Amino acid sequence: MTRLEELLATWIPMQRWFAGKGVPVDAVRIESEHVLVPGAPGLRMLVVAVGQRSRTDRYQVLLGLRTPDAIGDELAHAVIGLCAPPPDLGGRAPVVAYDAAHDASMTTHLLERIAEDADGGPVRFRRTSGSTVRTGLRSLVLTGEQSNTTLVYGEEYVLKTFRRLWPGRNPDLELTSALAAAESDYIARPYGWIETDLVDPDTGAAVPTTLAMLQKYLRSATDGWVLAATSVRDLYASPGVPPGDAGGDFAGEAERLGAATAAVHRDLSRALPTDVLGPRSQARMAGGMVARLHAAVAEVPALAPHADALYSAFEALGEVDTDLPVQRVHGDYHLGQVVRTDTGWVLLDFEGEPAVSVRERQRLSSPLRDVAGMLRSFDYAARYQLIGHPENDALAESARAWAQRNRDAFCEGYAFGGGVDPEKHQVVLRAFEYDKAVYEVMYEARHRPGWIGIPLDSIMALTR
Structure with missing residues (x-):
């Protein structure tokens, strides 16, 4: 009879949330199993260790157990497989294991x-x-x-x-x-x-x-990415019209989002520890950016023509001779992490980058890192609809104008809302933004090659 670990070894790599796609799974082990609802039907919380090459990651599985005759059509899509019953259930009849997140x-x-x-x-x-x-x-x-x-x-x-x-x-x-x-x-x-x-x-x-x-649950919320994409779509439907004159202009919302971001940063700086990075620490941070750039150029040769301009920006950060205030920040900030409600903008998903440890995500950083993340998101919102578009070349200038208008509006709102004025900290902001763009080039090359033109075009425009 099939063991649960064997089923999980097949099922987990197929899930959207599995982080190790493309790498063979060497071992799967149930590290801990906690019975939340005994019996069958029953509910268990599993911590599953998945080994791949030299690393092991842990995943949470909400495991449901039912007898085969108790799996209806509504749970068929969540089935993991038929397995031997856990010892605490007794008996020898197999049970169906399934993803209980789908079982209300x-x-x-x-x-x-x-x-x-x-x-x-x-x-x-x-x-x-x-x-x-x-x-x-x-x-x-x-x-x-x-x-x-x-x-x-x-x-x-x-x-x-x-x-x-x-x-x-x-x-x-x-x-x-x-x-x-x-x-x-x-x-x-x-x-x-x-x-x-x-x-x-x-x-x-x-x-x-x-x-x-x-x-x-925010009933009236609309995703920021959706709102921005709608604005861009309206602009593309009106060729030759400046972004501010097209229907659905987003600049007012971008400015309000900037002010909301500044307010959140201000509250985080009051509620949690802060510090400053001296010139030596900033030089080390710049060195990390340079190392990532070298790795990216080696993997994506199309980035090489822009490497000198990127390197110069990182070198400029390393030569800053004033202290840089740091604090807790969002850490993975973009238009998909904000929603617009009836009363204004709301920021979500302060989890940071799930691919790195909690300890890494708790490190203090400049709030300009979040600002840079949102600026990159405006570029993506402006450009992604042009992928495969028959009028790509004709609309490219409109895309750049939309992105610039909303970048400016966001920065103005951020400064007006009490954040550090991005215009007065261009060396730091530029380094964070270039570093993010280099990361995007690597990501797209590995996962969405058809999108790699977005960060490459942005880098070309930013480094002119």
Whole structure:
């Protein structure tokens, strides 16, 4: 009879949230298994270690178990496979293992336990102090999520379950909680979280680790990327019309988003530690950018003609002789991480880059790193619709004009909102933006070769 580990070894690499695509899986081991709902139907939380070459990553699997006759059509797409029953179930009849994130009858228990603030056992359910959580709501999995799995409960809450696990408190929970305590108007209120202990391989200590976080569901929210793309589409439908005169001009929203970003940065600097980087530390940071550039040029020769201009920008950062203030920042900031509600912009997903450890993501950085990330996002929003477009060349100038108009508006809003004035810190901002563009070239070359022209064209325009 098939063992569960064998099924997971086939199933996990096929999931959208699996980070090791393209690399053979050497071993799969269930590191820990916690029974949340006993029996069949039942619910378990698994921490699964996946070995690939010289590294091992951990993933969270919400595992459902049912008898074969209890799997209906609504769960057929979530089936992992038929396996031997766990020892605690008794009996010899095989059971069906499936992804229980898609089973509303099981995920209702997660909401109930957060509401109860259930603190016993190896999996702990926490409710945010002073909050009340409504139960009895059915969940639905949001589609399109890349690195995590998000459940929507009615029109009240979203529960983001973190698939790839790193020991420690997830920065999304940490920063959102700090901003909620600061009474920020620009976040979705947190209501609770789920955690367990994972052993930190570097220290050998068991560390409380975030498995999921519960937040307010923003009913009227529209994704920032969608709004920007609509504006660009309106512009392309009016050839020759300046961006400010076309329907759906986005500049006003970009300016308000800049102000909201500055307010969040200001609240983070008040709620959490800050520091400064001296010239020597900035030179080391610039050295890291140069190293990434050399690796990118070796992998993507098309970047080579622009290498000297990029290198000069990084060298200029290394020669700055004034201190650079650093603090906690978003860390992976772009138009897909913000939503527009009836009352204004809201920032989401403070998780940072899921591919690096929690410890790395907690490092202080300049808020200009977030500014640079959003500026790159404006360039992407302006250019991606031109891929394969029959009038690509004719519309390229309109794309550049749209991106520049919204970049300027965002920076003006950021400075007006109390952030450091990007215009007065061009050396630092330029280095962060070029470093991000180099990363984009590498990403596109590996994952979306048809899109590589976006960062390459941007670099060419930026380094003129």
